[in-house]
Amino acid sequence: MNQQKNSKPLNPYVGGILTGLLIILSVLVSGNYFGTSTSFVMLFGMLEEAILPERFAQIAYFDVVRAGISWQVLFVLGILIGGFIAAKLYGNFSFRSIPSIWKNHVGTSKKKRYIIAFIGGTISMIGARLAAGCPSGQMSSSILLSVSGFVSMIFFFIFGIIVAQLFYRRGEK
């Protein structure tokens, strides 16, 4: 179960306002809108360049996305650190393997949870690359009033809702 015993969570509207202001500040200071999924490609490219340089040179995608350490790679590292600091400060940190909804609707097998999380991650990333962004990138795209941002977001939710209804509506276990 959740161990949010020491503190009340931040109101989501307040969190959203502060995040909006943070994005504006980031654009002003460094010209960077939020986005996260490209960082995985940048890191994978670095790995491939290091271990299989000949193979790396043939991959056309690395002409589109430059492999290496960038603003976005540091940004996701920061998210990890910021999440850790907040969890520690407010007493929310603990090692947990299975989320409550999963436990109630799917079961208590850690192996099953890890495998399906991995598969879901892989599918979602292929989708995020095709759609040119995950929710954080599409949030930026929507802030720019891009049609692609809103349409992507709507599709994320429609297909997410359909699969979630099928996958988690198997009753309480």
Place this chain on the structure above:
Amino acid sequence: MDILLYGLIAGILFGFLLQRAQVNQFDKQVGALLLKDFTIVKFMFTAILVGMTGIYLLSDLGIINVAGRSFILGGTLVGGALFGIGWALIGYCPGTGWAAIGEGRIDAIFGLLGVFFGGFIYSEIYPFMRDTVLTWGDLGNPTLPELFGVNHWVVIGILIVAVVGMFRMLEKYDL
């Protein structure tokens, strides 16, 4: 070097907010997809409303330039569908998942390893996608104001009214 430092600082603040508002949690993300808990929707759309107002204000003041992003029907629709399907199973996003690892979620580590693996797969299949899905319906870089032929503040005004109306409904039904 500075640019990397700005990225790190922005990430730390964003990660802090994600964790404090619980939007990094599987139960909040899947809770939204099960239409039971709209915390992530409130967080995300409030950020969009504040962000769009500020960014277009800065643009009108001539401080920054804004432009729409690429809209290719094939990529957006196929990619959007695949992301949604995978998202329901992983229950984390490529960004918020890092803040989930930060609060000790072991399953998020496996999820993000899958995301990393997805990056590898995509780098391999990219030439195929570039020549097929990503050629279907390239509509340029349209924005909503361009699409409807109106001033951007009209669109921003309508979105604010619509989204705040949606928030009031969510609060009314305690979602």
